[in-house]
Amino acid sequence: MKPISILLADDHTLVREGIRALVEKLPTVKVVGEAKDGREALRLVKGRKPDLILMDIAMPGLNGLEATARVSKEFPDVKVIILSMYANEEYVREAINAGAAGYLLKRSAAAELEHAITAVARGEKYFSPLVSAHITRDRDGHLSADRAWIERLTPRQREILQLIAERHSTKDIAGILNISVKTVETHRAQLMERLDIHDVPGLVRFAIRARLVSIEE
Numbered sequence: 001m002k003p004i005s006i007l008l009a010d011d012h013t014l015v016r017e018g019i020r021a022l023v024e025k026l027p028t029v030k031v032v033g034e035a036k037d038g039r040e041a042l043r044l045v046k047g048r049k050p051d052l053i054l055m056d057i058a059m060p061g062l063n064g065l066e067a068t069a070r071v072s073k074e075f076p077d078v079k080v081i082i083l084s085m086y087a088n089e090e091y092v093r094e095a096i097n098a099g100a101a102g103y104l105l106k107r108s109a110a111a112e113l114e115h116a117i118t119a120v121a122r123g124e125k126y127f128s129p130l131v132s133a134h135i136t137r138d139r140d141g142h143l144s145a146d147r148a149w150i151e152r153l154t155p156r157q158r159e160i161l162q163l164i165a166e167r168h169s170t171k172d173i174a175g176i177l178n179i180s181v182k183t184v185e186t187h188r189a190q191l192m193e194r195l196d197i198h199d200v201p202g203l204v205r206f207a208i209r210a211r212l213v214s215i216e217e
Contacts, residue, residue, distance in 0.1 A: 003030040004121045007048060009041040009064065010056040010083070015106075019054060019083070022110050029117060038067030039176075045075050052121060055100075057084045057091060058214035060166055061176065062159060065091075065098050069155070072099025079120045091211075092131045102126040149195060150210045157194075158212065160187045164200060165207035 006029055010016045016034050023029050032048045035041035039062040041053065053071065057064040068080045081102035082095045095103050101120045104113060105128045116126040150158060163173045170188070174181045188203075197203055207213050 001028065003028055004052060004117060005030050005032045005048070005050045006117070007031075007033045007035065007041065007044055007050040007053045009035040009038065009053055009059065009067065011036050011059040012056075015056075022113060023054075023117075025110075026114050026117070038062030038064055038070075041067050042070055042074075045071060045078055050078060052079045052081065052117065054083045054104075054117075055080050057082060057086060057095075060213075061163065063162060063212065065094050066155065066158060066162075068095065068100050069098040081116055081120055081126070087128075087131050088211075092127070103131055104128050105130055149206075150212060153191070153194070157187060157191055160184065161191055161203060161207050162212050164188065164191075165204045165213040167204075 006023060008016050008019055008023075008031060010019070013036075016036075020031050020034070023031055032050050033044045035044050037059045038055075041055065042062075044050075045053065053068075055064045055068055059067075064082060064084070068082065071078055071080055079101040080099065081104055082091075082100045083104050083106060084091065085106045087105060092103055102116050102125060104116050104126070108116075108128055112128065116128075119126040153161065159177070160173060163176065168176065170181055170184050173184045177184075188200075191203060192198055195203070195206060197206055
């Protein structure tokens with residue numbers, strides 16, 4: 001039987017190592033790569049072609065939800081399980097909307113991780129019992145005002161907003177995204193106009209409130 005090939009995506013090295021140690025004990029699983037952010041995960045998916053990704057949410061550069069949406073669109077055969085510390089209803093809903101096949105809490109037992117991987121590899125869905133109650137609710141339920149605004153932005157606008165909130169300079173953002181400085185400035189101006197926010201600190205505060213970036217670090 002061919003092993004299930006897995007890519008790990010988490011910005012914390014110790015977390016990745018811990019997950020890898022657990023996963024590699026499973027006889028039907030093979031880890032084919034590790035990524036420290038969503039953008040690196042996308043590059044590795046293209047080259048390593050894993051069956052499944054264990055994806056964190058709060059990662060720098062390109063967060064896990066945005067990366068999941070891109071994987072679902074560009075690599076529809078690759079399944080994603082969100083592996084997160086957040087049991088928040090909005091995150092669960094957004095993960096489903098992004099195309100995640102599963103949502104597992106980091107405090108879950110190793111046996112549940114194995115069950116989730118096996119189920120998703122078979123083409124099923126798997127959600128931790130602690131978050132599964134959110135799935136039965138109306139997906140069009142209430143979002144916070146800030147999250148609702150985030151969903152109205154384009155993927156590129158959300159990407160640039162996250163990089164701004166992570167304190168990258170305009171030049172850095174241009175280099176990361178391989179676009180011109182002028183293009184970054186245009187996107188930033190459009191963000192400010194669309195969100196009715198008139199300075200960079202305001203954009204940073206908005207991104208934090210909307211959970212586009214984490215302040216836990």
